Amino acid sequence: QVQLVESGGGVVQPGGSLRLSCAASGFTFSSYGMHWVRQAPGKGLEWVAFIRYDGSNKYYADSVKGRFTISRDNSKNTLYLQMNSLRAEDTAVYYCAKDGIPHCGGDCYPNYWGQGTLVTVSS
Amino acid sequence: SYELTQPPSVSVSPGQTARITCSGDALPKKYAYWYQQKSGQAPVLVIYEDSKRPSGIPERFSGSSSGTMATLTISGAQVEDEADYYCYSTDSSGNHRGWVFGGGTKLTVL
Numbered sequence: 523q524v525q526l527v528e529s530g531g532g533v534v535q536p537g538g539s540l541r542l543s544c545a546a547s548g549f550t551f552s553s554y555g556m557h558w559v560r561q562a563p564g565k566g567l568e569w570v571a572f573i574r575y576d577g578s579n580k581y582y583a584d585s586v587k588g589r590f591t592i593s594r595d596n597s598k599n600t601l602y603l604q605m606n607s608l609r610a611e612d613t614a615v616y617y618c619a620k621d622g623i624p625h626c627g628g629d630c631y632p633n634y635w636g637q638g639t640l641v642t643v644s645s
Numbered sequence: 646s647y648e649l650t651q652p653p654s655v656s657v658s659p660g661q662t663a664r665i666t667c668s669g670d671a672l673p674k675k676y677a678y679w680y681q682q683k684s685g686q687a688p689v690l691v692i693y694e695d696s697k698r699p700s701g702i703p704e705r706f707s708g709s710s711s712g713t714m715a716t717l718t719i720s721g722a723q724v725e726d727e728a729d730y731y732c733y734s735t736d737s738s739g740n741h742r743g744w745v746f747g748g749g750t751k752l753t754v755l
Contacts, residue, residue: 559688559746566749567680567688567731581743584646617687630744631678631733633699635687 524548524634526618531639538608542639544601544618552576552596555621557632558603560614560641570616571603575625586612608643615640647671647736649747656753663719665750667732670713677715678733679708680746681726688731692717719752727754 530542544556558570571592572581580592591604601618616639619632649669657663667677679692690699692708695715705720715734719726732747 557744566729567682567733567746569733569744569746572743583743622690622693629676629694629735631676631690631693632680632688633690633693635689637687 524620526620526634526636528616528618528636528639531616531641533642533644534608535645536609536643538643539604539606540608540641542603542605542616542618542641544603544636546599546601546618546620549620550624551594551599553624555623555626555630556592556594556601557619557621557630558592558601559617559619559632559635560612561617561638562611562614565614568614572621572630573601574627575621605641608641610643613641613643647745649732649734649745651730651732651747651750653748654751654753656755657722659724659754660721663722663726663752663754665717665719665730665732665752667715667717667734667747668713669715669732669734669747671736672710672713672715672734675734675736677708677710679715679717680731680733681728682731682749683728691730722752722754724754727752 525547573592589607620634622633676694680688682688695710696708735744
């Protein structure tokens with residue numbers, strides 16, 4: 523069965539950096555795009571970033587563009603999110619999610635989610 | 646930036662039909678997806694491509710889309726269906742701007 527396990531969350535000061543990881547298993551990782559989605563405490567879901575199955579294209583929400591970088595290592599079945607210049611408003615649970623369509627080229631969507639990792643940006 | 650609009654809350658009694666709407670200008674051209682999130686848990690996909698139901702999702706969950714509005718319908722809502730529900734889609738502009746979630750609807754069944 524699909525398993526997604528996020529790690530790397532923690533407390534970081536404003537302006538700091540953090541790298542999240544997501545270890546995937548139970549499916550052919552190299553055939554699926556992957557998403558990061560976040561949820562601030564008591565708030566709704568916010569889509570953050572998407573990377574195509576082969577890493578050829580990456581997309582970002584305007585709120586993180588230029589500060590966050592999504593990447594993947596298909597040899598390690600692992601997804602990453604490098605977060606720089608962190609702000610208090612980046613405080614959230616960060617979920618990685620597998621896309622629902624192999625080699626998705628258009629209407630991509632998350633169909634399985636990890637349990638999330640909490641990032642707190644505070645001095 | 647593109648937005649999807651949902652009502653903040655919907656309330657029904659057990660056994661009644663719950664309808665949650667999602668409006669967006671691009672929905673005539675783009676699919677809507679629906680996620681259920683129970684308190685303290687990760688989201689679960691309940692409807693994809695407007696009206697398809699993933700395996701393991703009860704038949705009482707259905708979806709439809711017409712014009713700029715997509716609707717999630719729960720026929721005969723159960724107490725265990727109480728959760729936050731989010732729609733998800735993308736805009737239809739030529740420059741792909743990514744994807745968005747609606748603001749979420751809290752469904753109360755009591």
